[in-house]
Structures are given as structure tokens and as C-alpha cells.
Amino acid sequence: MSTINTVQTSPQAVLHQVFGYHEFRGPQEAVIHALVAGEDALVLMPTGGGKSLCYQIPALVREGVAVVVSPLIALMQDQVNALREVGVRAGFLNSTLSSQEWWQTESALQRGELDLLYIAPERLIQPRTLELLHGLTIALFAIDEAHCVSQWGHDFRADYLKLDLLPREFPRVPRIALTATADLRTRDEIVERLQLHNARQFISGFDRPNIQYRIAQKNNPKIQLMRFLREEQAGNSGIVYCLSRNKVEQIAEWLCSEGFNALPYHAGLSASIRQQHQEKFLREDNIIMVATIAFGMGIDKPDVRFVAHLDLPKSIEAYYQETGRAGRDGETATTLLLYGLEDVIKLRQMMSQSEGSEEFKRNEQQRLNAMLGLCEITSCRRQSLLRYFGDHLVQPCGNCDNCLIPPQTWDGSEAVQMALSCVYRTGQRFGAGHVIDVLRGSNNEKVLQFDHHRLSTYGIGKHLSVDEWKSIFRQLVARGLLDVNSDGFGGLLLNEGCRPYLRGEERLLLRREAKSIANSPRRANLSQDIANEDQSLWQALRACRKRLAEEQGVPPYVIFHDSTLREMLEFRPLTLDQLRGITGVGESKLKRFGEEFLTVLREAEYQG
Known part of the structure; x- marks a missing residue:
């Protein structure tokens, strides 16, 4: 059950009491207020930027159930579990449910016992589902992974194209479309196909500096x-x-x-x-x-x-x-x-x-x-x-x-001429591997079979290694100076773009490949960032989290994120009221897990 009577409670109160956060990030607050006011919204926010709260908080503030359209059937259970852990009444409808589970979810909806309903797009557009929703008070529709509507995109889902029925079937229900990945063309396509012409657009920066x-x-x-x-x-x-x-x-x-x-x-x-x-x-x-x-x-x-x-x-x-x-x-x-x-x-x-x-x-x-x-x-x-x-x-x-x-660059003009000339003289039929063999003067069977040891380009590239020649050909293909035959054999072809370089009329700077990948100056293992004297408490907090997660049947991060444990490590709360001030500790988790973590922290304080 919900931890508070959320309907008509302020978004700020829900943020703190339910989700345990003290302030909004980026455009979250503006998005939430627009949706609570009944406006439509299109949100582009980088992964990890807090998109989910943009519709979860309005779902708890507005009257009725929020319907979240998601293509991610495999993850709906985890999303619902995470919401239940903070006291939010959530459920889902998809093909993984038995008929009994489906009936139980429908009954909960009709009794007004759900705050959020996750549903797959192919399930939402079915007449039976639409009939069910028409009998409910709908707080909002959230269309997650909205870039799936784009036919030019890499995650296109045909069922998303049918979501334009929502403004026709539910004209007074606000909608929010969210994605982390959309160039300008995909953004325009989302607006057009989902009929979001009047939606407020909230475009966050795409940078992930970490x-x-x-x-x-x-x-x-x-x-x-x-x-x-x-x-x-x-x-x-x-x-x-x-x-x-x-x-x-x-x-x-x-x-x-x-x-x-x-x-x-x-x-x-x-x-x-x-x-x-x-x-x-x-x-x-x-x-x-x-x-x-x-x-x-x-x-x-x-x-x-x-x-x-x-x-x-x-x-x-x-x-x-x-x-x-x-x-x-x-x-x-x-x-x-x-x-x-x-x-x-x-x-x-x-x-x-x-x-x-x-x-x-x-x-x-x-x-x-x-x-x-x-x-x-x-x-x-x-x-x-x-x-x-x-x-x-x-x-x-x-x-x-x-x-x-x-990276270093070098004047590859002469080597490029050799490469292009060899592609031409071998008949524009062969892949890079064979052309490199000719350039380096190999006497393997294939070179001899085609008499390519007699070509003027045979052996003229001995001074460069196989890897260096691979880099040259890769850069030529990448820059559009060589084409690739579509016959399945990968033969290289000259095109008009390579003509000035073949003739030596233009110079070409190429990237010189590093001998090995650059090692990061920072290791990404977070446990190694914890001071030696704090390691035992850090591991004890993680062990407590893991035990509770196993008891609840959820991933450890659903109990608390690493960032929450790190804050506990830094501030060492010893009372429930002090623990309430830690980011990520909402009222529901405070009541259910607070004493468990305080026991670990008090034990460390006693031993210290």
C-alpha cells in the first residue's frame, strides 16, 4: 500500500517521503508540474537522468491510475517490484501473466487499488484492454522508450505506431513520451506519430560525464x-x-x-x-x-x-x-x-x-x-x-x-596512392587482405595463382606492417574513398572520391594507431575507492543489503543504490531520524529496513 495519501500531495513531498530524495534534478520539476497541470510533454533525458520520476510522481499526485507503455516485458516485474519496495501500488499486464494473475490485476484496477500500471504496447491497443481502461480514471499515459516509434531508428517497434489512438480514445488524459536517444529527425517523428504537436518539449543535455x-x-x-x-x-x-x-x-x-x-x-x-x-x-x-x-x-x-x-x-x-x-x-x-x-x-x-x-x-x-x-x-x-x-x-x-x-597523425598520401593503385591493378575484385598481401610482396598461393606477383605494386609496401595497412584501408573505406562490393566477398572498389588522391593532387593525413588500448587513469571498481579503514563497514552494509534483497526476491539496488550506502558510510547515522536524511531513504524503506542498517552502523561505531 502507498506510504502516504499521495493524491493532491505536492510533488516535493512525494519526492522526499516516497522516494527519499531531497531535491529534483535538471528539468524534472518543470516536467512534473506540466504533467500534473494536465499538459502533454516530450522528454529527452540521458540514461540515469531520472526519467522515471517524471511520470511516477505525477502518477501519485494526480487522481487515478497512470498507464505506462513499455516494450520491456522482461523488466516490468523488476520495475514494479522497485515501486512496491517504496510503498507504491504498482502492477503490470503482459503476456507473462496467467489468467488468474490477469484477473487479479484487472480487479485491483477496478477497485482503484493501483497507482501505476505497466503494459506492453501490443496489449494496450487490444479492444478488450481499451474497454477496461475506459472504465477507469486515468491519471496519465507515459510512453517510455518513445524512440521505438521511429522507423529510421534501431529499436523500431511497429506496435508503437498505433499509439496515436490515445489522444482519440482519451482526449483529456495528459501524455508524456520519454527517451534517452533521439536525434532531431527521430524527435520530429515522435511528435508526428504520437500526435504530440502541442506537447511541451524538455530537452536535457545528452552528456554523461562519468x-x-x-x-x-x-x-x-x-x-x-x-x-x-x-x-x-x-x-x-x-x-x-x-x-x-x-x-x-x-x-x-x-x-x-x-x-x-x-x-x-x-x-x-x-x-x-x-x-x-x-x-x-x-x-x-x-x-x-x-x-x-x-x-x-x-x-x-x-x-x-x-x-x-x-x-x-x-x-x-x-x-x-x-x-x-x-x-x-x-x-x-x-x-x-x-x-x-x-x-x-x-x-x-x-x-x-x-x-x-x-x-x-x-x-x-x-x-x-x-x-x-x-x-x-x-x-x-x-x-x-x-x-x-x-x-x-x-x-x-x-x-x-x-x-x-x-592520437598522432601522419601524412599517408604516398601510402594511400599505393593502396588505391593496387586495388585498381588487382582488378577491383579482392578484399583488403589480398591487396595487402600483394603490397607486402607475399608469395602465397592466391597471389601466385592470379599472377599478382608480376604487378608493379607487388612488394612496394613492405615497409608497413599488416596492421598498418589494415588501418589505412579501414580509414579509406570510412572516409568514403573506397567502396565495398555487395556481392558478399568484400571486394574493394575505386570511386570518384579517390581520384585526386590516386593522382597525388591532394594530401591525406591519417590517424596513426596506438600500439595498444589506452589504459584508464581511473579504475572503475568502487570498492577500491573506499578507504582501507572503511572497507569492513562498506562490506557489512553491502552484505546487509544483499541479505534483505534475497529475502525480498529483488536485486540489491532495489533495496538501496551504492550511492545511498556510500552516504551512510560518510555520515554514519545512528538513529532513524538521522537515517531519514540519507538520499534514497524514503518512509517505506525507513520503516522496513532502517533498523537493519542502523544495527550494522551502530556495531561499527561500538567497535570503533
Whole structure:
């Protein structure tokens, strides 16, 4: 049951008494007041910025039940559990419920016993559901992950297109659409398709300053990933993204053989296994989820310390959203992207062979080119990333690999001429691997079979290593100076853009690849940030949280976030009233868990 009579209580009181926070962040307060007043709203706020409170607090202030549309069936239970832990009456309707559970939820709705109802879009648009909702007092509709409405986006969901029925069916109920990922075009599409032309728009900055962005050439990805995990992320939870299901399985199995707690996640696994792995990741520490992009949208786990990509994302939107799953708690987090020429070729072939329209293919190609541009720049990556979303950072961030270890450039004009000439003389039929063999003077069977040892370009590039030539070809493809044949074999083709460089009429500065990935100056293991004399109390507080979480059947962060435990460690409250002043301790949690944590704190005080 709710901890207070929330209807007609001020948003500030709900924020403090229910959720345990003392002040709003960013535009939260303005969004909440607009929604409470009955206005529509479109909210763009970075992951971890507090989007959920923008509709959860109005849901408790306005009369009736708030209906939250979410595509994340697997996470609805955790979201509902988290609300119940703070005393909010919440439920969900989706395909995982039995007929008995469905009936119980409907009955609770009809009796006015729910404050928030989470529902999948395909369930909401069914006539039976609409009939049920018409019999209720609806406080508001919240459309989460609103970018799913965009047909140009990477998370398109067809059922979202039908949500334009809400203003027709419920014309006096305010609506709020929320997302962390939307460029200007996607933003316009959300407004158009959800009929939010009169909505107030609240656009927060996209910057996540606690995340360190790093992108490196893919040389030996397993060794690179192993160094990253062992040297920087020991004991941390994180996500490793791969492009294919087979690669997910292979990497997860390999990590387990190396002593890590790794789990695979992709659409080819059964629903029960996916749910089991997701729950384990959410509720336990030191778990690495190896996944395709099928995993993680809207994930609530706040203490993901790293996200690593072993393949190139298709777009900056995808990259931003996937890396945004790290560091939701505001603590230090690191992202690592390893990519190579083979990634560029594979994605371009996939796009050219797509069944989409020519316009769709062009847009996809533009998004990939923007992603490649982010990988190849020598300036601050965060400035480039934010610029893509129409946001601006005046000074370089100081927390990306290019800022921490500025890359070197070199005049690659002569090598570029060699590369382009060799592509031409080998017939524009072969991939980069074979062209590099010719340039370096290899006498392997394929080179001899095609008489390429007789070409004028044979052996002229011996002075550069295989990795250096791979970097050159990758940059040429990324800059659009070479095309990739869509026949499935990845043959390189000259185009008009390369002509001035082939003729030597223009110079070209290339990025010189670092010999290894830049090591972070900060380790992301939060326990290592705790002073030695505080370690025993820190571990005792975590142990208390874990025990309570297991008793409640919820992830530990649902009891209290790490930031709340750190504040307990700093201020050492010894009474319930003192504990009430700790961020994240609302009235419900104070009554249910307060004495448990105070016992730990008093014991430490007594021993001290």
C-alpha cells in the first residue's frame, strides 16, 4: 500500500517521503508540474537522468491510475517490484501473466487499488484492454522508450505506431513520451506519430560525464578484452556486445574458461533462459553479460561499470544507447569499442542487401558513416558524439581516449596512392587482405595463382606492417574513398572520391594507431575507492543489503543504490531520524529496513 495519501500531495513531498530524495534534478520539476497541470510533454533525458520520476510522481499526485507503455516485458516485474519496495501500488499486464494473475490485476484496477500500471504496447491497443481502461480514471499515459516509434531508428517497434489512438480514445488524459536517444529527425517523428504537436518539449543535455569513451583498432580482440577486464574491471559487472549469436556464445564460453562469470544473451535462446540470465545479471555482482543488441534496452541495473563492443554498432544512436547502460548510478564507468575493416565491410554489405527502400538504405548508410566518423576522429570524442544530437560541449571533455592520450597523425598520401593503385591493378575484385598481401610482396598461393606477383605494386609496401595497412584501408573505406562490393566477398572498389588522391593532387593525413588500448587513469571498481579503514563497514552494509534483497526476491539496488550506502558510510547515522536524511531513504524503506542498517552502523561505531 502507498506510504502516504499521495493524491493532491505536492510533488516535493512525494519526492522526499516516497522516494527519499531531497531535491529534483535538471528539468524534472518543470516536467512534473506540466504533467500534473494536465499538459502533454516530450522528454529527452540521458540514461540515469531520472526519467522515471517524471511520470511516477505525477502518477501519485494526480487522481487515478497512470498507464505506462513499455516494450520491456522482461523488466516490468523488476520495475514494479522497485515501486512496491517504496510503498507504491504498482502492477503490470503482459503476456507473462496467467489468467488468474490477469484477473487479479484487472480487479485491483477496478477497485482503484493501483497507482501505476505497466503494459506492453501490443496489449494496450487490444479492444478488450481499451474497454477496461475506459472504465477507469486515468491519471496519465507515459510512453517510455518513445524512440521505438521511429522507423529510421534501431529499436523500431511497429506496435508503437498505433499509439496515436490515445489522444482519440482519451482526449483529456495528459501524455508524456520519454527517451534517452533521439536525434532531431527521430524527435520530429515522435511528435508526428504520437500526435504530440502541442506537447511541451524538455530537452536535457545528452552528456554523461562519468562515462569514459574509448575506441581502438581491433587487433587481437580477445587479448584486448582480457587486458581490459583483468587490469581495469576485476570484480565488476558489465556488458560485452557482439554482432552475431554465434560470437556471443563463443565469447561467453571463452570468458567462463578464463575464470569470469559470463552469461550469453541473444534472441536464439529460449525465453526462460533469457529471463534466467537477465535476472542473474540484475541481482548478482561480478556478472558479465555477453549479448547481441537484443539485450539491455531500458535496463535498470545502476552499477554496470563497463560496456565493451567487440563489433562496430550500426549507428551513433545505437552506440550511445548501448554505452549508456553503463554508470547509471553516476559513478565512474568505462566503454571500450574495438572495430576493424571487416566490421565496416560486413555492415555495408548487410545494408546494401537489405530489403528496405532506397531511401531507407541511404539513411542507414549515413548513420553508419557518422559512426565511422566518430571512430576515426582525432579530436575529443564526446564533443563529436554530443554534436550529433545537437548538443554542444565547449571544451574537450578530458575523459575520452583522444583527450587522455591524443592520437598522432601522419601524412599517408604516398601510402594511400599505393593502396588505391593496387586495388585498381588487382582488378577491383579482392578484399583488403589480398591487396595487402600483394603490397607486402607475399608469395602465397592466391597471389601466385592470379599472377599478382608480376604487378608493379607487388612488394612496394613492405615497409608497413599488416596492421598498418589494415588501418589505412579501414580509414579509406570510412572516409568514403573506397567502396565495398555487395556481392558478399568484400571486394574493394575505386570511386570518384579517390581520384585526386590516386593522382597525388591532394594530401591525406591519417590517424596513426596506438600500439595498444589506452589504459584508464581511473579504475572503475568502487570498492577500491573506499578507504582501507572503511572497507569492513562498506562490506557489512553491502552484505546487509544483499541479505534483505534475497529475502525480498529483488536485486540489491532495489533495496538501496551504492550511492545511498556510500552516504551512510560518510555520515554514519545512528538513529532513524538521522537515517531519514540519507538520499534514497524514503518512509517505506525507513520503516522496513532502517533498523537493519542502523544495527550494522551502530556495531561499527561500538567497535570503533
